[in-house]
Structure formats: structure tokens, C-alpha cells
Amino acid sequence: MKEDMSVATDPSKPEDERVVALEHLEMLIEHIDNANDLAQLKLWEPLHALLTTSTSTLEIKMQALWVISTAVQNNPSAQDSYLTLNPLPTLISFLTPSPASTLQMRSKAIYTLSGLLKHNAPAIHALDNPNVDG
Numbered sequence: 001m002k003e004d005m006s007v008a009t010d011p012s013k014p015e016d017e018r019v020v021a022l023e024h025l026e027m028l029i030e031h032i033d034n035a036n037d038l039a040q041l042k043l044w045e046p047l048h049a050l051l052t053t054s055t056s057t058l059e060i061k062m063q064a065l066w067v068i069s070t071a072v073q074n075n076p077s078a079q080d081s082y083l084t085l086n087p088l089p090t091l092i093s094f095l096t097p098s099p100a101s102t103l104q105m106r107s108k109a110i111y112t113l114s115g116l117l118k119h120n121a122p123a124i125h126a127l128d129n130p131n132v133d134g
Contacts, residue, residue, distance in 0.1 A: 001028055002041055008064075009046045011055035022050075022063040026070050032078075035071040039081035048085050051094075058105060065094075065108035073115035082116065083123055089131060091116070 007013055007021035029035040038044050050056045050064040068087075071078045094101050094109035101109075117123045 001025060001034065001037065001043060004028070005043050005046055008060070009050065015057050015059060018060055019063050022060065022067055026063070026067045029067065029071045032075055035075055035078045036081075038071055038078065044082055044085060048082070048087055048090070051090050058100070058102065061094075062105055062108050065091075065105070065112045069108070069112040069115045072112070074118070076120065079116055079120045079123065083120070083126065086126075087116070088113075088123070088126055088129075
């Protein structure tokens with residue numbers, strides 16, 4: 001998983017290699033134990049950073065959203081770990097139509113938000129924060 005993240009976050013690598021690394025990571029974290037290992041391996045931070053860094057293409061951002069949504073779906077431990085990064089403003093920012101937020105990107109962001117908010121009272125309460133407007 002660390003190797004996949006290393007490739008995915010390396011801006012010197014071609015986009016297709018970075019996307020394939022994220023696809024492989026997503027496959028690995030389909031197993032709940034691996035998803036929970038994201039926190040122990042300190043991979044949440046670089047994964048979330050892929051959503052905001054200027055070196056991430058739309059394709060990389062969409063795949064990062066897919067990885068995040070897979071990890072947090074029906075996984076309270078992963079939801080709690082990811083929530084410590086205050087991801088809601090970033091995720092909500094993808095919902096506003098723009099050249100940087102395509103329909104496909106907005107769809108992935110909604111799916112990620114759904115996985116993060118489902119049965120997660122702390123995440124629901126975090127939506128009340130005035131800084132969570134995207």
C-alpha cells in the first residue's frame with residue numbers, strides 16, 4: 001500500500017502510472033483490515049492531499065475520491081480516521097460545477113460524502129461548522 005501511495009503522489013511519474021497505483025490501492029482497501037491500516041501507515045494525509053495539490057490531474061483526483069469512498073464505506077474506524085483531516089470542505093468544494101469539477105467528479109464526491117456521513121454522527125455534526133461550505 002505504501003508503494004502504491006508513493007507512486008500515486010510522485011508528480012514525476014506519468015499520470016497513467018499514478019492512476020494505476022490508485023486503482024491497485026483501491027483494490028487492496030476493499031478489505032476492511034487494509035482500509036483500517038491506512039491510518040496506521042499514515043496514508044490518509046497523502047491520499048487526501050491528492051485532492052488539493054496542483055500536480056493532481058482530474059483523473060488522479062477522481063481515483064483518489066474512489067479510494068477514499070471505498071475505504072470509508074460502512075467502516076466506522078476509517079470514517080473516524082479520515083474525519084480527523086477535516087475533509088468536508090474539500091469534498092464539498094467538488095460539488096460546485098466548474099471546469100475543475102466535472103459531472104463525473106461531482107458524482108465521485110457525492111459518493112465519498114455518502115460513505116463518510118453514513119451512520120457517522122461526528123461527521124454529520126461537522127457539517128454544522130460554518131467553515132464547511134466548500
